[in-house]
Amino acid sequence: AQSVTQPDIHITVSEGASLELRCNYSYGATPYLFWYVQSPGQGLQLLLKYFSGDTLVQGIKGFEAEFKRSQSSFNLRKPSVHWSDAAEYFCAVGARPGTYKYIFGTGTRLKVLA
Amino acid sequence: GAGVSQTPSNKVTEKGKYVELRCDPISGHTALYWYRQSLGQGPEFLIYFQGTGAADDSGLPNDRFFAVRPEGSVSTLKIQRTERGDSAVYLCASSLFTGLAGSTDTQYFGPGTRLTVL
Numbered sequence: 001a002q003s004v005t006q007p008d009i010h011i012t013v014s015e016g017a018s019l020e021l022r023c024n025y026s027y028g029a030t031p032y033l034f035w036y037v038q039s040p041g042q043g044l045q046l047l048l049k050y051f052s053g054d055t056l057v058q059g060i061k062g063f064e065a066e067f068k069r070s071q072s073s074f075n076l077r078k079p080s081v082h083w084s085d086a087a088e089y090f091c092a093v094g095a096r097p098g099t100y101k102y103i104f105g106t107g108t109r110l111k112v113l114a
Numbered sequence: 115g116a117g118v119s120q121t122p123s124n125k126v127t128e129k130g131k132y133v134e135l136r137c138d139p140i141s142g143h144t145a146l147y148w149y150r151q152s153l154g155q156g157p158e159f160l161i162y163f164q165g166t167g168a169a170d171d172s173g174l175p176n177d178r179f180f181a182v183r184p185e186g187s188v189s190t191l192k193i194q195r196t197e198r199g200d201s202a203v204y205l206c207a208s209s210l211f212t213g214l215a216g217s218t219d220t221q222y223f224g225p226g227t228r229l230t231v232l
Binding site for chain 1: 149169
């Protein structure tokens with residue numbers, strides 16, 4: 001069965017510092033991978049996705065993520081965090097083929113210090 | 115519309131009551147999904163519609179939960195005899211996913227309905 005683990009429940013970084021949010025998945029083949037961000041009272045907004053091809057994917061708001069098959073990971077990174085990045089971040093996996101049922105991790109809440 | 119909309123944004127009800135939650139997907143999206151997000155958890159899949167039909171309702175927790183999409187656009191999630199454990203944020207998403215083998219597409223989420231059962 002598929003599963004997604006986000007080991008860090010909370011992360012605090014200073015504004016301007018770099019960020020890495022961890023995501024590990026369990027799936028027998030190469031999955032579809034997603035990162036979503038959820039601000040208070042808002043729906044989930046897609047940051048980026050990986051379907052195939054280049055394992056380093058670029059997303060919106062300056063985020064990127066790298067798919068590492070050997071480590072079953074899809075970590076999210078940003079070189080310089082802004083105060084507006086404070087939110088909850090969810091990693092999700094979709095099975096192939098015919099993906100429609102996303103499995104989400106439990107989320108990582110990011111706090112940004114001024 | 116510009117995005118997925120959900121109404122109401124908040125719903126407070128008493129244990130045992132019936133509630134309906136509405137989702138208006140992005141225009142032209144044939145696929146529609148409902149998820150439930152409990153406090154401190156990620157969203158959990160409930161049901162997926164392709165057009166008017168429920169293609170996969172395996173995530174519905176029990177027969178008190180039911181969803182419809184009669185015209186292939188707006189969907190309503192219905193919960194009978196609500197229980198305190200039903201309290202959560204109910205998220206709706208839509209996509210261009212066709213349901214054909216090998217196809218996939220990005221799901222776009224609405225802001226959710228926060229349901230509180232007293």
